[in-house]
Amino acid sequence: MTLSRRDLLKGTALAAGGTFVSALGFDLKPAYAQSRELKISGAREYKTVCPYCAVGCGTIAYVHGSGGLNTTRSVIHVEGDPDSPINGGTLCPKGASQMQLAMSPRLEHTPKYRAAGSTEWEDVDWEWAMSWFARKYKDSRDATFVERDAQGRRVNRCEGIGWVGSATVTNEDAYLITKTQRALGIVFMDHQARI
Amino acid sequence: MAASFGRGAMTNHWKDIKNADVVLVMGANPAENHPCGFKWALEARDNRGAQIVTVDPRYTRTSTVADRHLQIRPGSDIAVIGGWIHKVLEEELYHDDYVRLHTNASFIVSESYRFEDGIFAGFDEATSTYDRTQWSYERGADGFVRRDPTLEHPRCVFQLLRAHYSRYTPEVVAQIAGCSVADFEAMAEIVCSTGTADRAGTIMYAVGWTMHTVGSQIIRAAAILQLLLGNIGRPGGGINALRGHANVQGATDHAIVAASLPGYLTVPQPAQTTLAAHLAAYTPRPAVAGSVNFLSNYPRFFNSLMKAWFGDAATPANNFAYDHLGKPAGDATWLSMWDEAHQGRLEGLVALGFNTLLAGPDVPRLIRSMTNLKWKVVIDPFLHEAAEFWNAPGVDASQVQTEVLYLPAAHWIERGGSFTNSGRWAQWKEAAVDVPEGVRSDTWILSELFWRVKELYEDEGGAWHEPIRDLTWNYVNPREPSLEELAREINGYDLTTGRLLDSFAQLRDDGTTSSGNWIYAGSWTEQGNMMARRGTEDPSGLGFHHGWAFAWPLNRRVLYNRAGADANGEPWDASRAGIRWNGTRWVGDVPDFGATTRPDAAGAFIMTEEGVARLFTTGLVDGPFSEHYEPAESPTANILHERVAVNPTVRWYDGVRESLAQSTDEFPYAATVYRVVEREHFVTSHVPLLVETMPDFFVEVPHGLALEKGVVNGERVRVWSPRGEVEGVAIVTKRIKPLTVNGRTLWTIGIPVHWGFKGITTGAMANSLTPFIGDANTRCPEFKAFLVNMEPVA
Numbered sequence: 001m002t003l004s005r006r007d008l009l010k011g012t013a014l015a016a017g018g019t020f021v022s023a024l025g026f027d028l029k030p031a032y033a034q035s036r037e038l039k040i041s042g043a044r045e046y047k048t049v050c051p052y053c054a055v056g057c058g059t060i061a062y063v064h065g066s067g068g069l070n071t072t073r074s075v076i077h078v079e080g081d082p083d084s085p086i087n088g089g090t091l092c093p094k095g096a097s098q099m100q101l102a103m104s105p106r107l108e109h110t111p112k113y114r115a116a117g118s119t120e121w122e123d124v125d126w127e128w129a130m131s132w133f134a135r136k137y138k139d140s141r142d143a144t145f146v147e148r149d150a151q152g153r154r155v156n157r158c159e160g161i162g163w164v165g166s167a168t169v170t171n172e173d174a175y176l177i178t179k180t181q182r183a184l185g186i187v188f189m190d191h192q193a194r195i
Numbered sequence: 196m197a198a199s200f201g202r203g204a205m206t207n208h209w210k211d212i213k214n215a216d217v218v219l220v221m222g223a224n225p226a227e228n229h230p231c232g233f234k235w236a237l238e239a240r241d242n243r244g245a246q247i248v249t250v251d252p253r254y255t256r257t258s259t260v261a262d263r264h265l266q267i268r269p270g271s272d273i274a275v276i277g278g279w280i281h282k283v284l285e286e287e288l289y290h291d292d293y294v295r296l297h298t299n300a301s302f303i304v305s306e307s308y309r310f311e312d313g314i315f316a317g318f319d320e321a322t323s324t325y326d327r328t329q330w331s332y333e334r335g336a337d338g339f340v341r342r343d344p345t346l347e348h349p350r351c352v353f354q355l356l357r358a359h360y361s362r363y364t365p366e367v368v369a370q371i372a373g374c375s376v377a378d379f380e381a382m383a384e385i386v387c388s389t390g391t392a393d394r395a396g397t398i399m400y401a402v403g404w405t406m407h408t409v410g411s412q413i414i415r416a417a418a419i420l421q422l423l424l425g426n427i428g429r430p431g432g433g434i435n436a437l438r439g440h441a442n443v444q445g446a447t448d449h450a451i452v453a454a455s456l457p458g459y460l461t462v463p464q465p466a467q468t469t470l471a472a473h474l475a476a477y478t479p480r481p482a483v484a485g486s487v488n489f490l491s492n493y494p495r496f497f498n499s500l501m502k503a504w505f506g507d508a509a510t511p512a513n514n515f516a517y518d519h520l521g522k523p524a525g526d527a528t529w530l531s532m533w534d535e536a537h538q539g540r541l542e543g544l545v546a547l548g549f550n551t552l553l554a555g556p557d558v559p560r561l562i563r564s565m566t567n568l569k570w571k572v573v574i575d576p577f578l579h580e581a582a583e584f585w586n587a588p589g590v591d592a593s594q595v596q597t598e599v600l601y602l603p604a605a606h607w608i609e610r611g612g613s614f615t616n617s618g619r620w621a622q623w624k625e626a627a628v629d630v631p632e633g634v635r636s637d638t639w640i641l642s643e644l645f646w647r648v649k650e651l652y653e654d655e656g657g658a659w660h661e662p663i664r665d666l667t668w669n670y671v672n673p674r675e676p677s678l679e680e681l682a683r684e685i686n687g688y689d690l691t692t693g694r695l696l697d698s699f700a701q702l703r704d705d706g707t708t709s710s711g712n713w714i715y716a717g718s719w720t721e722q723g724n725m726m727a728r729r730g731t732e733d734p735s736g737l738g739f740h741h742g743w744a745f746a747w748p749l750n751r752r753v754l755y756n757r758a759g760a761d762a763n764g765e766p767w768d769a770s771r772a773g774i775r776w777n778g779t780r781w782v783g784d785v786p787d788f789g790a791t792t793r794p795d796a797a798g799a800f801i802m803t804e805e806g807v808a809r810l811f812t813t814g815l816v817d818g819p820f821s822e823h824y825e826p827a828e829s830p831t832a833n834i835l836h837e838r839v840a841v842n843p844t845v846r847w848y849d850g851v852r853e854s855l856a857q858s859t860d861e862f863p864y865a866a867t868v869y870r871v872v873e874r875e876h877f878v879t880s881h882v883p884l885l886v887e888t889m890p891d892f893f894v895e896v897p898h899g900l901a902l903e904k905g906v907v908n909g910e911r912v913r914v915w916s917p918r919g920e921v922e923g924v925a926i927v928t929k930r931i932k933p934l935t936v937n938g939r940t941l942w943t944i945g946i947p948v949h950w951g952f953k954g955i956t957t958g959a960m961a962n963s964l965t966p967f968i969g970d971a972n973t974r975c976p977e978f979k980a981f982l983v984n985m986e987p988v989a
Contacts, residue, residue, distance in 0.1 A: 046625040046626070046627035047624065047625050047729075048607070048608060048624040048625055048627055049441065049607075049614050049622050049624045050441065051441050051606075051607040051608075052440075052441060052875040052879075053228060053229050053232075053437075053438070053439055053440070053441065053875065054229075054437070054438030054439065054440060054441055054442070054443050054444060054614075054616045054617040055209060055229050055230075055231050055232035055437075055616060055617065056209075056441070056614060056615075056616025056617070056618070056620060056622055057231050058622070061608060061627035061628075063627050063628060072628075072629070073627070073628040073629055074628065075608060075627055075628055080231075083729060083731050084743075085210055085731060085733065085738065085740040085743050086209050086210060086231070086232070086616070086618075086620070087231040090231050090234065091231065092230035092231055092872060093872055093873055093884075093885065093888065094872070094873070094874075094875055094879060094882075094885060095231070097882055097884040097885055098608075100882045100883055100884055100885075101606075101608075101878070101879075101881070101882050102606060102608040102627070102628070104577075104881055104882065106577060106881045106955075107576050107577065107603070107606070107631070107634075108576070108577065108578050108601070108603035108634075109603055109631060109632065109633030109634055110603065110633055111600065111601060111602050111603065112578070112582075112600070112601040113598070113599070113600050113601075114585065114598065114599040114600075114601075115598060116595075116596040116597065116598050117592070117593050117594070117595065117596060118592065118593075119586075119592040119593060121601070124600075126635065129600060129602060130640075130643050130644065130647055131647065132600060133572055133600060133602075133644055133647070134644060134647030134648050134650075134651060135651070136543055136569075136570045136572075136598075137543065137644065137648055138648050138651045138652070138655075138657065140542040140543045140569065140570070141648075141657070141658060142657045142658045143542065144540075144542060145658035145659060146524075147658070147659050149465055149524065151465075153465050153466070153468050153522075154468065154518055154522075155465050155521065155522040155523075155524070156518060156519070156520070156521050156522065156659050156662075157521035157522055157523060157524070158521065158658075159524070159535075159540065159541075160540070160541060160542040160543065161541070161542065161543045161544070161545070162532040162535070162536070162541055162543070162544045162545070163451075163544075163545050163547075164529070164532070164544070164545070164546050164547070164549050164551055165451070165546055165547040165548045165549030165551075165574075166440075166442075166446060166451070166547045166548025166549050167438075167439075167440035167441070167442050167443040167445075167446045167447075167548070167549075168440055168441060168442060168548040168549075168607070169442060169446065169547070169548055169637050170442065170445070170607075170610065170611075170612030170613055170614060170624075170678060171442065171445040171446075171448070171449055171612065171613045171614070171615060171621060171682070171685065171715075172612045172613065172638070172678040172681035172682050172685070173612065173637040173638055173641065173678075173681075174442065174445055174446045174448075174449035174451055175449045175457065175681055175684075175685050175711055175712065176637075176638060176641050176642075176676070176681055177449075177451050177547070177641060178449055178450045178451055178456070178457060179504055179666070179711070180641055180642075180644070180645045180666070182456070182504075182520060182521065183504065183519065183645075183662040183663055183665075183666040184645075184648065184662070184663060185521040185658075185659065185662070186521065187453070187462070187521045187522075187523035187524075187527045188453070188523075188527045188531070188532040188535065188541070189451060189452065189453055189527065190451070190452055190453055190527075190528050190529045190532065191443075191446045191447070191451040191452065191549065192439070192440050192443060192446070192549060192554070193438075193443050193446065193447045193452065194452070194528055194529040194973065194974065194975055195406075195529055195554050195555070195556075195975065195976060195978070
């Protein structure tokens with residue numbers, strides 16, 4: 001009979017409740033202890049906050065890789081921060097699966113453009129993308145900007161561009177959104193609090 | 196809540212819920228949607244014997260651990276709360292000392308105020324708006340409001356309140372809500388039991404309250420109830436708004452919203468053609484002697500914001516660059532924005548971290564509006580439905596002329612910075628991993644957009660671009676400011692010394708201080724980043740944790756905590772002392788009051804010009820008291836005033852009346868949308884473990900209705916409204932019971948919102964069904980109460 005490490009761990013889990021002597025007749029405790037040690041050994045702890053609801057659960061991300069040359073930092077485990085007075089180390093099903101959100105293969109890595117009437121995306125580079133974005137933005141701003149309203153009052157607003165989001169960004173980015181967009185004269189502006 | 200207390204935020208915080216004796220959960224389902232916060236309610240039950248009760252159209256996961264549950268019809272919340280207010284007043288269950296000391300119960304209202312046949316004084320039919328001056332206070336020769344401390348004057352707020360809610364008898368409430376009188380009364384016994392000094396009750400609510408045409412007034416009704424019971428400003432009390440995204444609170448504080456600027460300052464209006472006119476409009480005058488009237492500091496906050504944004508270009512001589520701010524023509528919120536697109540007036544839309552398609556309401560209408568845009572930019576870690584609206588089921592992409600750009604943005608785990616939770620705690624987080632190759636941070640994208648537009652204006656000129664030229668940009672790397680630099684800018688500086696501020700008390704209106712958001716002053720001082728603090732001490736045992744993170748304002752953990760103490764500054768309940776006057780200063784939590792101001796020197800609610808909290812207010816557009824109006828799409832008549840069934844001040848966008856159900860024969864069932872623990876809105880459709888645990892879109896069908904319609908558990912069912920339709924697995928349940936509304940049997944159907952056409956599994960878009968209409972004050976759409984029909988799929 002061949003047992004993989006995964007099977008051993010499964011056996012350990014089944015034997016929870018005080019005894020580590022499994023149906024196999026030998027003590028799995030050393031194997032269990034070693035696997036726990038292996039999982040986060042050498043990992044660095046980063047204190048973060050769960051990205052889902054607004055309870056604000058303290059979360060610890062365990063990360064492998066120094067970020068130095070030829071290394072990529074990678075999250076290998078996430079758990080609740082026991083020091084947090086809010087969640088005291090607990091997490092809900094979403095919070096507990098944060099690693100899959102953080103390291104998802106479904107995350108995108110290339111800007112994409114879809115032309116008028118097209119049925120598909122085409123990959124574009126950042127230079128092209130930002131230059132297109134700024135051009136569209138300025139053209140619409142120029143075309144729809146109202147310096148004085150019908151009553152002759154100075155209103156200096158851009159009526160033709162809307163900005164939405166986001167309740168998912170940090171305070172600092174939220175502030176930068178408001179700062180830049182208000183300076184650009186945007187008035188149609190909202191985020192998820194509204195809905 | 197701002198209309199009642201002066202600030203629009205959760206009064207208490209998550210851990211404080213453990214101090215409650217009664218936890219009312221209504222318009223929320225925290226066991227499902229905020230599990231780690233809800234455990235403090237369980238802690239209250241386990242350690243204090245607190246009662247947890249739920250009021251909801253569904254028997255929820257929170258109901259399963261509650262002591263009592265009351266099922267009500269979607270949209271009948273004000274009737275139910277009004278019934279409790281009625282009971283508290285008639286049976287004298289209110290906290291008498293608190294009501295007299297800390298509310299405007301004794302204030303006398305002018306003779307012009309009235310309420311008849313569903314309409315308050317001052318209604319203008321042509322514009323569907325109220326002249327709110329008709330609800331003002333009566334003033335004496337000294338300019339201050341007249342008061343009657345005996346509370347007997349027929350026009351004092353207390354008597355008007357009693358008269359208004361005299362109609363909300365248990366029988367009337369039961370008829371509207373569809374429950375039995377006995378069940379209503381059994382719930383009322385618990386909810387109305389905390390009007391004594393030794394008991395505290397809290398309320399947990401979420402979008403189940405805000406997403407109605409009367410959403411703001413539901414919260415107002417709750418505020419009235421909690422003020423009568425003396426539950427505001429106390430540990431274990433409060434009204435707690437449970438937010439659904441990690442930084443809903445922070446994004447609102449920093450004003451990614453139509454009508455406000457950071458720190459709840461107000462966006463200038465066209466009529467305010469000068470800075471002086473703007474400041475005069477939002478700098479209140481005290482309504483009584485001895486009111487702190489803290490918002491009289493508005494000019495300090497506003498001018499300091501303009502200094503943060505426009506630096507040396509904002510001076511007293513040029514009105515602090517007041518003309519640099521755009522003044523909107525009218526409402527500019529979510530629904531109005533999409534209405535502009537619908538009418539073909541909006542050219543471009545930027546959606547950052549926001550699935551603008553699944554969010555709704557009325558997804559088919561949203562798609563039509565989106566196709567009217569010339570261009571759309573979507574900035575998000577995932578390529579989601581809002582970026583691919585042209586690829587939505589039933590849309591012919593070749594006919595959609597909108598150009599779309601998608602930009603892959605960094606994720607929360609790759610970035611530092613702070614999130615502010617529902618309880619106003621701003622918590623700094625560390626970046627755990629690097630921003631991946633090919634991806635850019637939001638900060639980079641925002642800066643790059645700004646710089647490139649600025650450069651285009653420098654090269655080409657164009658519409659008014661002085662503010663773009665003048666915007667401060669004092670960052671080490673101008674193409675990607677650090678989050679630390681931004682956090683310090685938000686906190687603010689003394690510009691004469693260059694030192695970071697400790698408190699907004701240091702702000703000046705003369706241009707010598709800057710602050711990007713005055714309520715965050717103190718979050719990053721010369722002592723460092725207060726949001727990153729990790730002290731776990733809790734000497735009081737009440738869960739304040741002043742050494743953990745930073746709570747705005749000024750690290751205060753319970754708002755309005757002066758009201759948690761009596762006239763002499765003694766806490767109402769010594770075992771749960773928020774703050775206490777020790778003879779020379781306030782001790783305990785950070786006082787929401789002058790630190791050394793004597794208890795009798797001023798009113799407890801420093802943010803209102805009255806110095807007390809408002810049982811009666813001119814702060815909302817649709818009435819000084821909350822009144823039950825039917826949802827825009829209702830299964831029944833309004834038995835309180837048949838001719839004014841729906842909130843008379845809601846905005847009817849073009850084509851919306853026609854898009855509502857015209858008869859209950861065609862659309863006989865009440866419906867509501869909701870969320871489940873395994874999912875969060877839409878992003879979780881990319882997380883395999885969560886998709887596995889909750890794979891398919893479903894419809895929750897009451898057992899009796901399923902029998903009647905031949906719907907089989909696990910088989911497919913079709914649900915439709917005049918806007919659109921969905922199809923999914925039927926979950927036949929006894930958790931939703933039939934109601935008897937105004938003598939008729941009414942069934943309620945529950946529909947979760949989490950699916951779209953881009954996830955690991957796909958499913959119907961629940962918001963295809965919901966109506967394009969919103970709250971009269973906030974324009975938050977009425978997702979929570981509408982009508983549908985249903986049939987089994989053959």
